[in-house]
Amino acid sequence: MSDKYLVQPDLAYINELEMLGADTLKKCFQCATCSVACPIAPENSPFPRKEMIAASWGLKDKLVSNGDIWLCHECGDCSDLCPRGARPGDVLSAIRYTAIKEYARPKFLANAVEDPKKLPFLIAIPGLWFALLAYITMTAGDTMTKIFSTFGIEWSHGGHGEIAHANFFSTWFVDMTFVPIATLVVIIFALSLKRFVTDIHQNAVDEGKTDKTSIEIKGFLQSLIKVLPVVLKHDKFNQCEANHDRATAHMMVLYSFIGLFIVTSIFFVVLYIFSIPGPYSQLNPVKWLANISGAALVIGATLMIKNRLGKKDLVSTYKDWYILGIVLSLGVTGLLTEMTRLAGYAGVSYFIYWLHLITIFNLFAFLPFSKMAHLVYRTTAMAYAEYANRK
Numbered sequence: 001m002s003d004k005y006l007v008q009p010d011l012a013y014i015n016e017l018e019m020l021g022a023d024t025l026k027k028c029f030q031c032a033t034c035s036v037a038c039p040i041a042p043e044n045s046p047f048p049r050k051e052m053i054a055a056s057w058g059l060k061d062k063l064v065s066n067g068d069i070w071l072c073h074e075c076g077d078c079s080d081l082c083p084r085g086a087r088p089g090d091v092l093s094a095i096r097y098t099a100i101k102e103y104a105r106p107k108f109l110a111n112a113v114e115d116p117k118k119l120p121f122l123i124a125i126p127g128l129w130f131a132l133l134a135y136i137t138m139t140a141g142d143t144m145t146k147i148f149s150t151f152g153i154e155w156s157h158g159g160h161g162e163i164a165h166a167n168f169f170s171t172w173f174v175d176m177t178f179v180p181i182a183t184l185v186v187i188i189f190a191l192s193l194k195r196f197v198t199d200i201h202q203n204a205v206d207e208g209k210t211d212k213t214s215i216e217i218k219g220f221l222q223s224l225i226k227v228l229p230v231v232l233k234h235d236k237f238n239q240c241e242a243n244h245d246r247a248t249a250h251m252m253v254l255y256s257f258i259g260l261f262i263v264t265s266i267f268f269v270v271l272y273i274f275s276i277p278g279p280y281s282q283l284n285p286v287k288w289l290a291n292i293s294g295a296a297l298v299i300g301a302t303l304m305i306k307n308r309l310g311k312k313d314l315v316s317t318y319k320d321w322y323i324l325g326i327v328l329s330l331g332v333t334g335l336l337t338e339m340t341r342l343a344g345y346a347g348v349s350y351f352i353y354w355l356h357l358i359t360i361f362n363l364f365a366f367l368p369f370s371k372m373a374h375l376v377y378r379t380t381a382m383a384y385a386e387y388a389n390r391k
């Protein structure tokens with residue numbers, strides 16, 4: 001039997017990577033400096049040199065199913081030291097984005113999120129939807145009160161005699177929009193991750209990166225629990241040198257999201273279980289958490305943008321600006337909504353709240369397709385690496 005293989009370069013995939021910021025990948029002459037320089041790469045079959053070789057041939061299947069691409073934290077140490085300026089850190093970032101697109105369904109949404117020409121539609125669709133909900137909230141209050149009362153439910157969640165956003169966008173409508181979206185996102189991620197874990201395991205077996213022959217759910221979940229503190233403390237980020245300062249901004253954004261998730265969950269229970277409508281007092285500790293999280297989100301996102309603009313060794317493309325824009329917009333519109341409400345500017349506050357809802361829609365509905373999905377894929381890949389003893 002012949003031991004020779006014919007490899008046909010996938011030019012379309014190479015072009016795709018180049019468009020996503022990996023335009024330097026062909027400069028690599030495979031010296032392996034990057035794999036030695038990487039503070040995170042395992043000793044057995046280290047990255048990113050092998051990924052650079054696969055990328056130069058456009059071996060898409062081999063790359064998107066490679067769990068190692070997610071162990072990279074885009075610190076840029078390797079790009080700094082690469083003698084050819086091939087920027088392996090940026091190449092891995094581009095590969096990761098193609099993996100997100102590969103695993104997420106439906107494909108047309110993944111294509112829409114990566115296309116700047118589709119951005120006006122991604123904004124206009126939720127914009128029109130929430131404008132319609134505002135129109136119904138303000139004009140059909142009596143009708144909705146009657147409909148809801150037949151089910152024994154109170155329609156209005158708005159406070160009286162003060163600015164309450166629920167009087168402009170019914171809380172019911174807002175939650176009836178976001179709860180199904182959140183459910184769909186969870187389903188999409190569950191299906192994507194099932195295929196993803198199967199593929200990275202097969203890849204690890206094929207490349208001799210693990211001695212595990214199958215994935216045992218209990219062991220995998222134990223590994224997941226073990227890596228969560230590593231993710232929360234950004235331990236891997238902290239091993240980097242070139243862009244070590246990015247860890248602070250990244251952590252601020254991560255903890256802001258955790259804070260805002262806790263706030264939203266508490267107010268959801270307070271409203272629907274204990275029937276206490278907002279707006280809630282600024283003296284309420286949950287409000288403190290909301291305000292601190294909002295401020296941290298704005299500061300963290302601003303630092304991340306500043307960092308990207310200031311780093312010449314870090315390439316940024318639309319996929320990066322799209323998600324950074326959403327994160328910053330989420331924080332800014334959230335804080336301004338609150339500030340204008342407290343200042344008594346009802347019209348301005350309602351308008352900014354509308355922008356805030358559009359931003360939340362973009363963040364949640366397109367989460368499995370945007371770069372933000374890296375949080376889920378990287379955590380899963382790190383759990384797999386722990387499970388597979390890939391160190």
Ligand code: SF4
Binds near residue numbers: 028085
């Ligand atoms: S990316 Fe740069 S450092 Fe890495 S193998 Fe290629 S030339 Fe060498």
Ligand code: SF4
Binds near residue numbers: 037039071073075092
């Ligand atoms: S960007 Fe950093 S973590 Fe990623 S391969 Fe290069 S050195 Fe390693």
